[in-house]
Amino acid sequence: MTTVRPQPRTLLEQLIQQQDATYEELSARYDKLARRMGEKSTMSARHLQRLAYGERQGQRSTPTTRRVMREMFGHSIEELLGPPIAAGTMGLALPTADDGPLALADRLAAGAAIDRDTVNALAAQTNRFRLMDRTLPGPALALQLAGHVSSIQWLLRHTVAMRYRSALAAELSDAEALTAWVALDTGDVDAAWRHHESARLAAREAESAPLLAHAMVQQACVLTEVGDVQGALDLVRNARQMAKTNVPRIMSAWLWASEGEVLAAADDGVGSRKALDRAAQYLPGSDESELPYLQLDARHLARWHGNVLAKLGDPTAVDRLYAALDAPDQTLRASATLHADLACALAAAGDHAQARLQLREADNLASRAGSVRQRRRVRQLATKCQYVQ
Secondary structure, three states, X not given: OOOOOOOOOOHHHXXXXXXOOOHHHHHHHHHHHHHHHXXXXXXXXXXXXXXXXXXXXXXXXXXXXXXXXXXXXXXXXXXXXXXXXXXXXXXXXXXXXXXXXXXXXXXXXHHHOXXXXXXHHHHHHHHHXXXXXXXXXXXXXXXXXXXXXXXXXXXXXXXXXHHHHHHHHHHHHHHHHHHHHHHHHOOOHHHHHHHHHXXXXXXXXXXXXXXXXXXXXXXXXXXXXXXXXXXXHXXXXXXXXXXXXXXXXXXXXXXXXXHHHHHHHOOOHHHHHHHHHHHHHHOOOOOOOOOOOOOOOHHHHHHHHHHHHHHOOOOOHHHHHHHHOOOOOOOHHHHHHHHHHHHHHHHHOOOHHHHHHHHHHHHHHHHHHOOHHHHHHHHHHHHHOOOOO
C-alpha cells in the first residue's frame, strides 16, 4: 500500500520530506552541525516538527538558531517558515548540509550536472514570476521569489564550469533585480538595496552590460525613494555611460527615459524633457523586446512621458494620461501609478473633484497590489492637496 504524503505547509516541511529523514535524525544532525560550527544551540525533534508545521510562525528565533538553520537547509528562517517552493522549481536546489568533504563533493557533483535545460528552466521560472507580478500582491510574490533566488545562488556556488556559471549569474541578476523591485514596491527599501547590490555583482560575473545597467537604474529608484535625488541621478548617468553602445536600442531608450524621470524629481524640467526626447529617438520600431526584463514600446513611453510631465506640473500631462488609461496591458501596480499621476496632473490643473476620484482609484488599486510605495504617494498627494481620503 502506497503512503501518500500530506501537502507541505512550509518550505521547511517540504525540504524535510525531500530528505526522507525522521525528525529525530534531523534533530541529531542539527546538534552535530551546531557543534561543528561552534554554535551553542540544540534543536529537539518536537521543536523542529512544530517549526515545519508552521506552529511557531511569528516567534523570534535566536541568532544561533538562524545561522545553523540557514547552513543546514540553505534558506533563511523566514523563507523556511514561509510557503513551499512552487512545483516548477522542485528539485533544482534544495540543499542539505552534512559533514566533511564528501558533502561538498556531492554538492559539486550536483553543480556539475547543470546543463542548458536547467538554466532555461530557471529563466522560465523567473519569467513566470514576472507575469505573476502583474496580478499577485507583492508580499505574496516576495516569499516565492526568495526561494527561487536561493535556488540559483546555491547552484552558482556549486557550479565550476565557466560556461554555466556565466549563464547562472545572468539568471541570478535578473531574479535578484525582480526581487528587489518587489521589495521596493512593498516598502522594504533595505531589502531592495541589498537585492540590487546582489544583482549588480551577478551581472558583473555574467559580464552583461544590459543586466548591470538595469540593476543600477532600478537601484537609483531606491535612492529617489529615500530622498537622495542627486545620488540617483549620478547612478543613472553612470549606468548610461557604462552601457554606451554595448546594449540594445530598447535599453538605451529605457536609460534615457529613466534619466528623464530622475531629472523631473530634481525639478529640472528642461533636462527631463530633453532626456525623454532622446528616449523616443532610440526606441526601436518593433514592439518585441529582446530583453525579457524590459517592456518598452511607444505606448509605454507615452505613459512614462505623462508620468514625468505630471511630476513637473505640466498641464499637457492630463490628456496624455487619459489616453494611457485605455492601454490593454496595465498591471495593478502600473494602473495605480497611472491614476496617481492623473490625480497629480488634475490637481495641478485645478480640477480637484476629478483629482479626488483618481486618487481614490489609485489608493484602491495600490491596496489590491500590496504596493506600499504607491499608497504612500497617494497619502502624500492627498496631504499636499488637503484632500480627505
